[in-house]
Amino acid sequence: MTRRVVVVGAGAAGLIAAGRAAELGAEVLLLEKMEEAGKKILVSGKSRCNVTNTAPLETFLSYFGRNGLFLRNAFHRFFREELLDLLERFGVETQAERGGRIFPTSGNAQDVRDALLRYAEQHGATVRYLTEVRKVVTRADRVKGVSLWNGELVPADAVILATGGVSWPATGSTGDGYVIAQELGHTLQPLHPGLVPLTVVERATAKALQGLSLRNVQCTFLTRDTRERERPLRIPYPMPDTGEMLFTHFGVSGPLILTASIAVVKAIRDGKVVILSIDLKPGMGEREVESRLQREFEEHPHQQVSTLLRGWVPSTLADVLARLSGIEEERHVHRIRAEERTTIAALIKDFRWTISGSLPLAAGMVTGGGVALDEVDPVKFESKKVSGLYLVGEVLDLAADTGGFNLQAAFSTGYLAGEDASGSG
16 A cells, blocks of 8 residues: 655755655655745855765764764665765766855755655655644554644554754744654754854953954864863864854854854853964974064064064954953063063964853754654664654754765655655565
């Protein structure tokens, strides 16, 4: 008998789930509350859609921290090669770029969305837009269908929840799946923004630096206990040694900050004080910095500190560092004492900020937290609480760094859920 499968949400996970279930012979209905499919795909990767990454499997898994183990089986069965083959079948050529990021050669995210939509529709899936699901209907812990907000009941043998997280709400990701999953008895790990800009206590200093972008700096995050002891914050996935960051009116952003933000937000939520240390000259040791400063002080004795520092950092930052050094603005460098020179060197090598939090959930590129992974089968992505219910993509407690990792997780979990939901196995 043909299985009736309802997929809720026409994003990355939902489109590929609908396509795979229909390809294997199921009667598939894909329900999307927005007026078109894949709106988050269209804005991903700066509208270019970073579909996956060239990183080896073990490295790929490490970007999800401890939760990466949950994806091991899925990635063994449907990973990068299988995804790229599928996209090629439907007309999308891809290319690898800096950092192993893989994009469509056209540079157009719409090509990816359209290919996934063709995959679903050419195999017979029906897509209904502007159709919002209110709840999943069950009987004796087994799926019977979905109830829509207009009162309609849609019968189903299997339901795949692919509603996304709560990031980018304008694309339709407003957390509907979390509510539905909780109503069915699932545990929700606390939601928090991932890949999100951070706010700082030193707001006035940040505002003075607003818009300044720094390259080739090193960012280290530290936690401080009640005895003022500091230790490095453990970030459970690879962090680049150096990279780019950006100052904003509320704090800090940019690639280095976004990469660490998942771990930083969690640490703050756990009650820890988090300090950001920026090494503005990671290629030089502190003694080397101080020696060069001494030499330049001798060569330009009548310069002010802020003027001399403009040979080291952008002018706005030079002014801020000079002010933070506590040295009077009018004093020339030949009158600066050795201990004051050491203070300036310390600012260059250890420019500190106290992280107060982050922008809200809606501002994150991904949503951390979600349905607890121990309540979902990592082979089929079927709920362990409700037979015939599948949970995929950002609905799950999975979040990784930027670079194509999160989209690959959505594609892999969606594809395998669609496969099992079809009943072909």
